Amino acid sequence: ETLKKALDRAIRQEKDAGDPVAAIFGETAHGVMKAVDLLSQKYDYVVTNVPYVSGGKHGDFLKDFCKENYFHTKNDIATVFLDRCFSFCKQSGKISMVMPQNWLFLPSYTKFRESLVKKEKWDLIARLGPKAFQTPMWDFNVLLLIMSHTHAPEVHQICGLDLSEERDAAAKAEGLLDAEVQCVGQAAQLKNPGLKISLQKYIINSTLSDFANVHYGSKPGQTYRVTRYFWEVTFTQTDEFWMLMESSPSSNQTYSGKSEICYSLNIIDQYRIREFGVRGSEAWNKQGIIISKMNKLPFSIYTGKFFDNNTCVISLKREENTPAIICSMEKGDFLKSVRLINQKLSIEKETLENTPFNIDHWTKVAEEQYPHGLPDPYSDDPTQWLFHGHPCGSVIWDEETKQLAHGPLRTDGTVLHVAIARLLGYRWPAETDSGMELAAEAREWVQRCDALLPFADDDGIAGIPSLRGEGRLVDRLRSLLAAAYGTAWSPDMENELLRA
CATH class of the missing domain: 1.10.12 (Lyase 2-enoyl-coa Hydratase; Chain  A, domain 2)
Incomplete structure (x- = not known):
């Protein structure tokens, strides 16, 4: 004054x-x-939408200020704002904020969460998730938080709303009015693993780390230099330049994410690519599950190959427990359990390790779903190096027998693609690598491909019209397909393929 x-x-x-x-x-x-x-x-009510600038983008002056004055929240200006706003509040005043929600579970904010749970009263947590703003913004998860600047009674309940699945800002706004409210004890949050704030009650008897090890993948470094899709180069089982690589599963198919190859470790060393960081070698050549670290966490059975840092591999301490983990993922319960403790778009291996897991329940489910064990490697997808190479062959999971079986001859849009590739002399890695682990049914289709080898062009050049005594491309392709389909081939089948 x-x-x-x-x-x-x-x-x-x-x-x-x-x-x-x-x-x-x-x-x-x-x-x-x-x-x-x-x-x-001092104010009765502090209301704000925080700035969205993570610590890595702070200038030196701001970084030093936050480190000196807000040590436990310094990693993001948003959490610094929350921390500081309590100094603006009168005793028993309130704070309302829209801000990122990752501080509710990230390890770097554990001390801050502990302090708030012990010293302040949490009134409402509304998880808004992505697309919570009407103006276009990058898709990150935000929350609406209301707190009182006073100690919470021992029996105080935090009210919560989860609107993260609502499609847009308008739907989330409507949900704030009529969504079901969840209530959890504030004091009980101190007992959560990692002191993570959760809107659901933790009932944890065991976690994934009790039964499995989780491994980070390797960092290829110069990714576009050292990796390729397998069809971009000539790849054979004797190739010492390349090695098969597993990366992010594209879906929750039994086997996916197996489209790429990488320089072999000898070549990496020979070329002195220092950025290449090998991790997860403890999981190589073992059974397990490979899981993407992003969003819906798509997964696949892991075949023991080199894998990159877009993924984590879960290797079971007892391999007979692998079907139990797979079943929990197939039913969606594993994803729900992960998101219970971490809503960040990408997750780390520590989150997977701390995920609640009921081994007894899922072992019983696995005994019903996989009484003969998990299926051996197979794929009808030509973009996977596991693909058997046959234009119309298929291998399916038979729900009645709970085993793999030969499926109906394929007539999808990939049939002509595969047939043309074979006509030009291409062969899939599963055909040329006799040591590749494949299901018996898939290996049978590989063997049937031998009958199609005579149809391959000798120089890889097939003219559309008849050239140099070779038949027209359409006639040669029709002959190859007729051999592939056998007695099932007909003009109607040809028309079906053209429509696919």
Whole structure:
């Protein structure tokens, strides 16, 4: 107040002296003093939408200020804002904020969460999830938080709403009015693993880490230099330049994410690619599950190959427990359990390790779903190096026998693609690698491909019209398909393939 009065006197004296700069400077100075006045007061209610700037983008001055004054929240200006806003609150005043929600579960904010649970009263957590703003913004998960600046009674319940699955801002706004409210004890949050804040009650007898090890994948470094799709190069089982690679499963198919290859470790060393970081070698050549670290966490059975850092591999301490984990993933329960403790778009291996898992329940489910064990590697997808190479062959999971079986001859859009590739002399890795682990049914289709080898062009050039005594491309393709389909081939089948 003394400074404000002194500044007013100084500005009046300059104006009286006829200084034209004084008027402009005076407005700025008054604005600064007004801000100082506002920031020095205590309020009944503090409401704000925080800035969205993570610690890595802070300038040196801001970074030093946050580190010195807000050590436990310094990693993001949003959490610094929350921390500071309590100093603006009167005792028993309230704070309402829209902000990122990752601090509710990230390890770096454990001390901050503990302090808030012990010292403040949590009134409402509304998980808004992505697409919570009407204006276009990057898809990140946000929440609406309401807290009271007072100690919470021992029996206090936190009210929560989960609107993360609502499609847009309008639906989320509507959900705030009529969504089902969940209530959990505030004091009980202190008992959660990692002191993560959850809207659901934790009932944890065991976690995944009790039964499995989780491994990070390797960092290829110069990714586009050292990796390829397998069809971009000639790849054979004797190739010492390339090795098969497993990456993010594209879906929850039994086997997927097996489209790429990578420089072999010898070549990496020979070329001195120092950015290449090998991790997860403990899981190589073992049975397991490979899981993407993003969003819906698509998964696949792991075949023991080199895998990259877009994924984690779960290797079971007892391999006979692998079907139990697979069943929990297939039913969607594993994803729900992961998201119970971590709603970040990408997850880390520590989250997977701490995921609640009921081994007894899922072992019983697995005994019914996989009485003969998990299926051996197979795929009808030509973009997978597991593909058997036959244009119309198929291998399916038979729900009645709970085993793999030969399926109906394929007539989808990939049939002609595969047939043309074979006509030009291409062969899939599963055909040329006799040591590749494949299901017996898939290996049978590989063997049937031998009958199609005579149809391959000898120089890889097939003219559409008849050239050099070779038949027309359409006739050669029709002959190959007739051999592949056998007695099932007909003009109707040809028309079906053209429509696919």
